[in-house]
Amino acid sequence: MNQRPSLVVGVALAALGVLLMAAPGLAGLLPGNQYLVIGVGGLALLIGLRLVIERKGTDVEGAETGDPEVRRPVPTPGDDLRAWLAHVDAFGRSSMRTRRRIRERLRSAAVAVVRRRERSSLEAARERVAAGEWTDDPHAAVFVGDASVDEPPALADLSVSLSLRSRFGYRARRTIAAVLSLADAAEGEDERPVDEEDLAPGPATAAPEQTVDRETERWAGVGALALLAGAIGMALTVPTVLLLSVVGVTYAAYARQASPPTVALTVERELSDPDPNPEDEVEVTVTVRNDGDETLPDLRLIDGVPPGLAVESGSPRLGTALRPGRKATFSYTVVARRGEHEFGPLQAVARDASGAAEREVAVEAPGTLSCVPPLEATDTVPLYGTATRYAGRVSTSSGGEGVEFHATREYRPGDPPNRIDWNRHARTRELATLLFREERAATVVLLVDVRKQAYGAPGPDAPNAVERSVTAAGQVFESLLAGGDRVGIASFGPRDCWLAPGAGSSHRERARRLLSTHEAFSAVPPETEFLPSARLADVRRRAPIDAQIVLLSPVTDDYVGTVARRLQAHGHPVTVLSPDVTTDGDPARRLVRVERRFRLNALREYDIRVVDWAADEDLTVALQRASQGWSP
Amino acid sequence: MVAVSVGVDRGPTRTAVVLSMIAAAVAVLALVLGGVASGVGIGAIGAAMLVGGAMAGSRTVLDYAALVSFGAVVFSGIGGAHPGPMLVSLVALVVAWDAGEQAINVGEQLGRDAPTRRAETVHVASTTIVGLGGAAVGYGVYRLAGGGQPASALVILLLGTVAIVWALRR
Numbered sequence: 149m150n151q152r153p154s155l156v157v158g159v160a161l162a163a164l165g166v167l168l169m170a171a172p173g174l175a176g177l178l179p180g181n182q183y184l185v186i187g188v189g190g191l192a193l194l195i196g197l198r199l200v201i202e203r204k205g206t207d208v209e210g211a212e213t214g215d216p217e218v219r220r221p222v223p224t225p226g227d228d229l230r231a232w233l234a235h236v237d238a239f240g241r242s243s244m245r246t247r248r249r250i251r252e253r254l255r256s257a258a259v260a261v262v263r264r265r266e267r268s269s270l271e272a273a274r275e276r277v278a279a280g281e282w283t284d285d286p287h288a289a290v291f292v293g294d295a296s297v298d299e300p301p302a303l304a305d306l307s308v309s310l311s312l313r314s315r316f317g318y319r320a321r322r323t324i325a326a327v328l329s330l331a332d333a334a335e336g337e338d339e340r341p342v343d344e345e346d347l348a349p350g351p352a353t354a355a356p357e358q359t360v361d362r363e364t365e366r367w368a369g370v371g372a373l374a375l376l377a378g379a380i381g382m383a384l385t386v387p388t389v390l391l392l393s394v395v396g397v398t399y400a401a402y403a404r405q406a407s408p409p410t411v412a413l414t415v416e417r418e419l420s421d422p423d424p425n426p427e428d429e430v431e432v433t434v435t436v437r438n439d440g441d442e443t444l445p446d447l448r449l450i451d452g453v454p455p456g457l458a459v460e461s462g463s464p465r466l467g468t469a470l471r472p473g474r475k476a477t478f479s480y481t482v483v484a485r486r487g488e489h490e491f492g493p494l495q496a497v498a499r500d501a502s503g504a505a506e507r508e509v510a511v512e513a514p515g516t517l518s519c520v521p522p523l524e525a526t527d528t529v530p531l532y533g534t535a536t537r538y539a540g541r542v543s544t545s546s547g548g549e550g551v552e553f554h555a556t557r558e559y560r561p562g563d564p565p566n567r568i569d570w571n572r573h574a575r576t577r578e579l580a581t582l583l584f585r586e587e588r589a590a591t592v593v594l595l596v597d598v599r600k601q602a603y604g605a606p607g608p609d610a611p612n613a614v615e616r617s618v619t620a621a622g623q624v625f626e627s628l629l630a631g632g633d634r635v636g637i638a639s640f641g642p643r644d645c646w647l648a649p650g651a652g653s654s655h656r657e658r659a660r661r662l663l664s665t666h667e668a669f670s671a672v673p674p675e676t677e678f679l680p681s682a683r684l685a686d687v688r689r690r691a692p693i694d695a696q697i698v699l700l701s702p703v704t705d706d707y708v709g710t711v712a713r714r715l716q717a718h719g720h721p722v723t724v725l726s727p728d729v730t731t732d733g734d735p736a737r738r739l740v741r742v743e744r745r746f747r748l749n750a751l752r753e754y755d756i757r758v759v760d761w762a763a764d765e766d767l768t769v770a771l772q773r774a775s776q777g778w779s780p
Numbered sequence: 781m782v783a784v785s786v787g788v789d790r791g792p793t794r795t796a797v798v799l800s801m802i803a804a805a806v807a808v809l810a811l812v813l814g815g816v817a818s819g820v821g822i823g824a825i826g827a828a829m830l831v832g833g834a835m836a837g838s839r840t841v842l843d844y845a846a847l848v849s850f851g852a853v854v855f856s857g858i859g860g861a862h863p864g865p866m867l868v869s870l871v872a873l874v875v876a877w878d879a880g881e882q883a884i885n886v887g888e889q890l891g892r893d894a895p896t897r898r899a900e901t902v903h904v905a906s907t908t909i910v911g912l913g914g915a916a917v918g919y920g921v922y923r924l925a926g927g928g929q930p931a932s933a934l935v936i937l938l939l940g941t942v943a944i945v946w947a948l949r950r
Contacts, residue, residue: 158943165937169925188935192942208839208881213889215788366881371945373850378938380854388866389857390934391922393941395870398914400948445906446899448889467886467896478895497889501906503882
């Protein structure tokens with residue numbers, strides 16, 4: 149709509165009004181009608197009130213900014229179940245699919261706990277659960293039982309009938325509580341009280357567009373001040389009040405003339421140490437120069453801190469005014485973590501002086517912080533007694549050269565004289581050859597679970613499962629390599645990484661680089677989907693036929709078990725090294741913890757070795773503890 | 781270990797809140813100079829609301845506070861206060877309102893822990909200068925026009941204002 153004519157008429161009328169005030173004699177020529185006064189005053193009042201009401205309905209707009217200070221959050225195991233329960237609470241009957249998922253999930257948890265407790269077969273446990281005989285709680289029994297289970301009497305629990313929550317949600321929670329109490333009894337642990345916590349939705353991160361202009365509407369309705377003052381001033385014939393309308397007009401014009409400023413910035417980012425060690429503090433200094441020829445009176449900058457890093461002190465943000473050619477600087481410190489961390493673009497939000505118009509720009513400012521820690525070794529890593537033809541430290545059950553006595557056998561021509569059992573020869577005149585346990589090298593592939601599901605952490609600041617797996621992989625790699633074994637590295641997830649088993653210092657250096665900087669081992673979860681069975685086939689195709697597999701995974705879902713079992717079935721002895729990232733606390737999280745424990749037990753039943761690595765435990769301790777229960 | 785798990789404090793920024801307080805105080809002071817007791821009373825309530833809205837980060841409270849303060853200025857004007865202080869008071873209350881909103885939006889985008897003083901002071905200074913400039917021009921014309929206030933002149937002046945405001949509406 150073209151508003152120019154209206155503006156011209158308005159200015160002309162106002163000028164005429166001022167003229168008439170200055171020369172009252174002229175005013176007599178015009179009709180000074182009472183109705184005109186009421187009419188114009190009423191019009192001003194109406195429009196003024198309308199502007200006030202419009203202001204009430206207007207939302208002040210502005211660019212949204214993320215929280216680059218904090219690391220991108222990964223869920224705590226159990227959060228999905230919690231979210232489903234919250235969804236059921238919120239939408240009641242509408243979410244059939246969610247309800248089916250909850251029910252199936254809890255049913256399998258109940259079957260697992262019954263199996264474990266009563267040491268029965270899968271079928272027997274299923275029948276017990278279906279018949280509702282596994283628990284004393286009628287609600288839990290009905291929830292996961294089949295149609296034959298009787299409903300508890302309607303008045304049995306008045307609080308359900310009176311509660312606002314759905315019966316489904318109530319029963320789901322009762323079932324979780326029943327499963328947990330059985331599991332605790334099975335593990336010989338104290339029963340803890342069950343508390344219910346509501347779900348806090350996670351923050352969403354929105355990627356900024358390249359350039360976005362918007363009107364902030366923050367001055368919307370300021371013209372009402374002019375019209376209301378004018379209407380009242382005229383109605384009561386108080387020129388002072390009429391004069392006040394000049395302020396409203398001024399600000400309305402001020403807001404109207406606003407246009408988004410031109411943003412031309414150069415950004416330089418300096419790191420106090422681009423190659424730090426883990427846990428080092430790195431100071432990041434950002435310098436921004438205004439290359440345009442306009443002053444930017446209100447410039448807001450948010451640096452693109454890599455999602456895998458957290459800001460320790462200072463702020464990666466700045467609000468300033470910048471004249472052409474001038475520079476502004478701000479700095480903050482981040483704590484280095486393993487990996488290659490790319491800085492994102494700097495988000496710049498520039499407003500004009502009135503703040504009515506805003507332009508949001510993403511300024512590219514490449515930069516990388518790469519933190520490649522040295523590999524630390526653990527104590528010896530226990531391996532299966534299968535081995536390669538290379539000499540090494542795995543004691544095998546085949547006799548030959550070595551240290552430890554294995555057996556004797558009849559002398560065959562060609563046996564080395566130093567292995568002939570001369571004592572026996574002296575006694576019996578028979579020639580026999582001593583055999584020693586051969587010590588040979590093993591071939592090992594460290595397979596790190598980096599699927600999206602593997603990214604879980606017990607809390608926002610705790611390292612996630614993949615970070616811990618990668619740390620453990622580095623330690624195991626180093627100690628195996630030092631023992632003469634041939635070690636390779638592979639990722640299991642959408643981002644593919646493969647390092648064939650090898651030995652030597654250059655191999656070791658390659659592994660160190662890969663574990664630190666390969667995107668597969670990033671601390672930030674992958675976004676892409678992948679075909680797990682195809683990736684499993686890749687692993688089998690690439691791994692040498694005699695390779696043992698060490699699978700590093702939090703085991704917070706069922707698929708990992710399948711991977712371990714299939715690899716084992718194809719002749720690769722499998723050891724599962726599992727960092728524990730589950731937590732206590734609310735029922736959903738505890739259920740996940742119990743489920744994981746069952747999963748690990750199930751793996752042990754398949755003769756897969758399992759190392760359960762608790763959150764605050766040293767890896768060496770976990771390995772020793774686990775290996776005590778293993779057969780050689 | 782790392783203490784930032786709470787995220788970013790996105791409350792209103794301090795500098796602009798302080799500037800808003802100063803402007804609100806000036807608005808009340810100008811009303812006192814106007815000498816209309818009831819105007820001063822309403823103005824004090826409005827100013828308190830302005831400051832409260834800015835500190836609490838509520839745009840709704842700020843808007844209502846601005847209306848109340850505006851009413852106080854109009855009331856004083858009707859009560860016969862001198863136009864000079866009334867113009868100053870109105871500009872000061874708009875500045876207080878604007879600074880309060882600035883505190884909120886800078887807080888939303890940058891948070892309280894970021895260095896933002898320069899962006900806030902430049903913005904508030906700019907609003908003050910524009911408002912005082914407009915008021916000065918208006919006051920000058922008012923003095924030049926002087927004495928007589930025939931009803932027809934006021935009508936035409938108001939009609940002009942309506943047209944201008946309508947045109948400036950975004």
